[in-house]
Amino acid sequence: MRNVLIIFKKQLRDTLKNKTVLIQFIMFPAMTLIMENCINVPDMPELFFTKLFAIMYMGMAPLTSVASIISEEKEKNTLRVLMMANVKAWEYLAGVGLYVWTLCMAGAGVMATGIPNDHIPFFLAVMAAGFIISIVMGACVGVFAPNQMVATSLFMPVMLVFSFAPMLALFNDKIEKIAGIFYTQQLRILLNQMTFDGINAKTVTVLAVNAALALGLFFAAFRKKGLE
Amino acid sequence: MADFALISAKCTYENGLFLKIICAQGLSEAVFDENARIKTDIFLFSYVFAIELLLILRKTRKTIAGVTRYAVNRAGFGNSVRANGNLRQWLLNALLCSVSFEPGSLMKSMKEFSMINAKRVCKSFGSREVLTGIDLNIGKGKIFGLLGPSGAGKTTLIKIITGQLAKDSGEVTVFGKDVNTLTGADKKRIGIMMDDHGVYDRLSCADNLKIFADIYGVPHDRIDKALEQVGLAGSYKKPAMKLSKGMKVRLRLARVLLVSPEIMFLDEPTSGLDPVTTKQIHKLINDQKDRGCTVFLTTHNMEEATVLCDEVALLNEGKIVERGAPDQICRRYNHKKTIRLHLKSGEDIELEHSGASASALEKLMEQGEIETIHSSEPTLETVFIELTGRRLDAEEEAQYA
Numbered sequence: 291m292r293n294v295l296i297i298f299k300k301q302l303r304d305t306l307k308n309k310t311v312l313i314q315f316i317m318f319p320a321m322t323l324i325m326e327n328c329i330n331v332p333d334m335p336e337l338f339f340t341k342l343f344a345i346m347y348m349g350m351a352p353l354t355s356v357a358s359i360i361s362e363e364k365e366k367n368t369l370r371v372l373m374m375a376n377v378k379a380w381e382y383l384a385g386v387g388l389y390v391w392t393l394c395m396a397g398a399g400v401m402a403t404g405i406p407n408d409h410i411p412f413f414l415a416v417m418a419a420g421f422i423i424s425i426v427m428g429a430c431v432g433v434f435a436p437n438q439m440v441a442t443s444l445f446m447p448v449m450l451v452f453s454f455a456p457m458l459a460l461f462n463d464k465i466e467k468i469a470g471i472f473y474t475q476q477l478r479i480l481l482n483q484m485t486f487d488g489i490n491a492k493t494v495t496v497l498a499v500n501a502a503l504a505l506g507l508f509f510a511a512f513r514k515k516g517l518e
Numbered sequence: 519m520a521d522f523a524l525i526s527a528k529c530t531y532e533n534g535l536f537l538k539i540i541c542a543q544g545l546s547e548a549v550f551d552e553n554a555r556i557k558t559d560i561f562l563f564s565y566v567f568a569i570e571l572l573l574i575l576r577k578t579r580k581t582i583a584g585v586t587r588y589a590v591n592r593a594g595f596g597n598s599v600r601a602n603g604n605l606r607q608w609l610l611n612a613l614l615c616s617v618s619f620e621p622g623s624l625m626k627s628m629k630e631f632s633m634i635n636a637k638r639v640c641k642s643f644g645s646r647e648v649l650t651g652i653d654l655n656i657g658k659g660k661i662f663g664l665l666g667p668s669g670a671g672k673t674t675l676i677k678i679i680t681g682q683l684a685k686d687s688g689e690v691t692v693f694g695k696d697v698n699t700l701t702g703a704d705k706k707r708i709g710i711m712m713d714d715h716g717v718y719d720r721l722s723c724a725d726n727l728k729i730f731a732d733i734y735g736v737p738h739d740r741i742d743k744a745l746e747q748v749g750l751a752g753s754y755k756k757p758a759m760k761l762s763k764g765m766k767v768r769l770r771l772a773r774v775l776l777v778s779p780e781i782m783f784l785d786e787p788t789s790g791l792d793p794v795t796t797k798q799i800h801k802l803i804n805d806q807k808d809r810g811c812t813v814f815l816t817t818h819n820m821e822e823a824t825v826l827c828d829e830v831a832l833l834n835e836g837k838i839v840e841r842g843a844p845d846q847i848c849r850r851y852n853h854k855k856t857i858r859l860h861l862k863s864g865e866d867i868e869l870e871h872s873g874a875s876a877s878a879l880e881k882l883m884e885q886g887e888i889e890t891i892h893s894s895e896p897t898l899e900t901v902f903i904e905l906t907g908r909r910l911d912a913e914e915e916a917q918y919a
Binding site: 293296299300303304307308366367368370371372374375376377 | 705
């Protein structure tokens with residue numbers, strides 16, 4: 291556990307100086323605040339931008355940042371140095387995962403400032419679940435990719451599918467049907483309802499299958515490539 | 519329990535020559551008082567045998583005089599030794615006898631001294647054999663240099679010894695333990711600086727070291743000391759990305775020094791550095807040796823190996839083709855045995871190592887004719903060329919051609 295916190299602290303120091311990753315955490319919460327406060331279109335659904343950007347944030351930030359962090363460490367061989375200093379692979383991954391999850395939750399907290407207080411726990415719970423699945427997917431890419439360039443070419447299509455499919459589903463029925471199999475779309479539906487009562491068997495099944503697939507791919511990638 | 523104080527210790531074990539050294543250097547100079555207690559410097563003993571003796575003392579709860587009798591009696595030649603009446607000889611025999619009746623413990627002690635040991639290590643990548651039957655034995659406090667051209671298998675061997683890469687066959691022990699069974703605590707006694715290991719570019723030098731200080735449980739005040747050791751005290755807050763190549767190497771070295779390791783693996787530590795930085799790094803490596811650290815370094819720079827290493831092994835196409843102290847190797851391959859003179863007249867002459875040359879040399883010296891004088895011993899590079907027909911930097915030059 292000590293090493294997990296050391297990795298967490300290291301990432302915190304590093305991210306403050308890493309604009310590429312830092313912008314991932316700041317962009318959507320900042321855009322949400324700006325858009326919600328500046329744009330007021332008649333008949334626009336309540337909290338439209340918050341819900342839209344929340345799903346994009348969920349599908350984009352954790353996935354890209356985890357993949358970037360792991361692949362950068364692999365490329366620069368700093369990860370190998372950590373491993374030789376007796377940091378276990380699970381400690382490293384848990385440290386990075388915990389750090390990204392915490393920062394994303396802080397971003398979600400900022401996004402939640404416009405939400406009525408009684409809906410905030412639900413919003414944060416949905417975001418927390420989505421972040422976890424995205425983090426595992428990002429770890430899959432990070433573990434599989436030998437360097438940042440490969441990681442970018444791998445996470446870009448995955449990230450686009452998961453973060454933009456729910457938005458495109460708003461305008462196209464066929465896309466909505468297909469997007470239904472993605473965790474981001476199911477969580478968007480939940481956010482629209484803003485109540486735990488909205489959780490049904492389909493939602494649970496899709497989330498469970500997505501999480502299981504992400505975990506399965508992660509373990510397959512880890513078994514094949516390890517962390518070095 | 520005897521009044522036995524282990525003041526300090528030094529390993530004198532070298533490739534199986536320990537008995538000889540003990541007899542010649544160790545006990546022959548030991549001094550005892552009338553109560554048969556050790557008064558003199560323990561340096562005079564082989565550490566292996568001192569440990570043996572200490573173990574027996576603890577086990578039997580006897581004095582040194584008592585344990586000698588115990589050992590001698592158990593070995594069965596008490597009468598002959600006692601008849602001699604020489605305490606020094608008596609103790610020597612007792613120690614040697616302890617070898618006879620405690621072979622297991624002796625082997626254990628010997629392994630402790632052999633900090634790194636490799637036997638018949640083989641490694642292939644696909645059909646390409648990279649290492650074929652490598653044997654190594656590196657004692658405590660030595661600087662060992664693995665010399666060879668690029669692609670000879672140096673980094674592969676270092677990776678196998680440090681447990682980063684699995685071997686196909688053979689045995690590797692570090693601290694007397696199989697490298698694959700090293701615990702976390704063991705790993706913290708090893709410092710590794712590979713050529714391709716990076717630093718966190720965005721973090722400052724101090725922050726880079728803080729991460730590893732936290733991991734190793736080293737107090738943060740050691741960071742200043744480590745940076746000072748490598749001459750980076752002025753770059754405490756400087757981001758690593760703003761450091762020059764030489765400074766980055768020194769930062770990586772500081773990361774290794776932070777934990778005061780007992781074994782350091784340095785892969786091409788001065789590759790591509792300027793002579794001043796190289797000299798600074800050589801000094802740092804020598805400082806580590808002075809505090810008892812064992813250093814395993816790979817290089818293709820034979821001058822570096824000659825200056826730094828106590829022992830070198832020349833690696834070519836996965837095989838060790840020669841090993842020994844650099845000057846010994848050079849003397850061994852000194853076939854010509856001549857002296858080259860450059861005279862003030864501009865003339866170069868070569869004299870043989872013989873009595874006949876002595877008078878000619880004396881005459882030239884008296885006349886003050888000699889500008890420079892050199893003996894004909896080969897360098898490590900010329901030895902390598904003689905053994906393999908290849909130059910140490912041949913591949914590298916080809917790469918940049």
